[in-house]
Amino acid sequence: MDDQTTKLLMKKVKKYRKWAESVFINPVYWKVNGKPYFMAGFLKNDKPAGTAYVTIGEDNREEAFEAQQKLALFADLSSSIFQIGEARLKVESAYYINPLNTAIAKEEGKVRQGRDAFAGLWDIQQKFNRLVKDFKHYYEHDVLAREHIIETDLAKVQETANRVNMYQYLTLTTLLSNNDEIRAFADFLESAKTEKQLERHQLDFVKGITENKDVMELSLAKLNMIVDEDLEKMEKLNYNYSAWKNKRIIDSQQKYVRYPK
Template identity: 25%
Template sequence: MFDRKIRAVKKKARRYKRSFEKIDVFPRPWIEHDKSYYLVDYVRLRKPIGSALFSDEEEVVVEAKAAYKGLYLFNRLAEKIQQDGHMRAQIDVTYFRAPLKMIDKHPHEDLAEGRALIESLLAYQLKYRETYRTFFASLKERAEAKKPISEKDIEEAVHTAALLDVLQYVMIKEIADNTKKIERFIEQMKKHELWESITKGQRVFYTQLIENETIMKEELSNMQIVKHENHEKMLKLNKEKLQYYKQKECKHAEKALRYQL
């Protein structure tokens, strides 16, 4: 059923298409008063340069405005999660597990400090990866089941986007605040002749963490995030902030829609 509706929406969208543009219809609709509404992007050179909102039936202004808010919030948050999180979620956890395994085989008291730091970083990275993958696994499952977007989807997108932002901030801060510990860890690994036992890529990884201290501190200061010592409180504050600003963006984006209702 959705396929037929999408074909009808694409037909409408072609009326507002400009030269060299491709039409992308987001496949999951928002249902408003038993009517399906779809978000459309007009893409040129792989970049969206315009948007519109259509139903396969006749659009009703009040319904369309409500539908656009839900479609915009969910789809733009999903894009943010993918764009911000894809590379970070792919970080190889063996960068953390390999030295931990080496320390377990050759325990030394002076490696305990470095071990604790690496364990903490590993926990953050695993949480980041799990959060990212869980969101997109859920998205894929609901898309395959052809389920429309719901308020629950928006809540999950807000939670995921905010949690990934918080995890990224906390992890970068943990590294930037502890470069001296990483330096000592490398020195102790060399002293115990363990440094060469991990791969060159893993050695480069830890060396770059030290070298990039200034860059990481600049990144922290530039992050648009609400900071709080309590991570649960920090997550709550950033969910509220994210939802507020995305709703503001939505109002501006609505004014730029090609098909004005």
């Protein structure tokens, strides 16, 4: 978005800013009847306080609220993907690889089960990392380059957000259903006499992911997912369910739209 467009849109929305609030213009737009509509956000203490939907020319309420459905959805889901993704991408590969490279005797049944569950978590983590990195590249080098989002972008962000939830679900269910086994694996790693001992923070990571089961159970409940043994079917079911939930959320946000009224 060029400086002239930014100044024009800012002039429109600044009059709706309240005391101690900052305002920004999202650089991507949605076209309604050939007119590009942008989303402006008002922040207070770095938290969302309201929105406005404006175009370069004359604003139309019906058009603006049509654009709100698309722009708010894309912004909310993209933000969620990045927020969850950034936290998980901070976990270094060595936290998984080094514990998994520790040899285990065949007779260590529970420990081996824990090791296998931990290997499953590493597999999920790798898939998750690829998903988020691919989305980040798409967002930065495709969406921000053209600025104009269309239906295929909405489909992509919903598919990505749904898959993020699937990976979160698989991570939490693995941790909960194999909690004792992963803890046994962590205890083994701590006591194992190996040629190269694991670093303390790597041991703490394996132990730490087994703690706070009540928090994990609450996080799983908050995902509010339709469960099916067939993961492919489950992903499709939750895509449709999420689309319905997202529509309700976006509709509820209309009461925070300051302009147009």
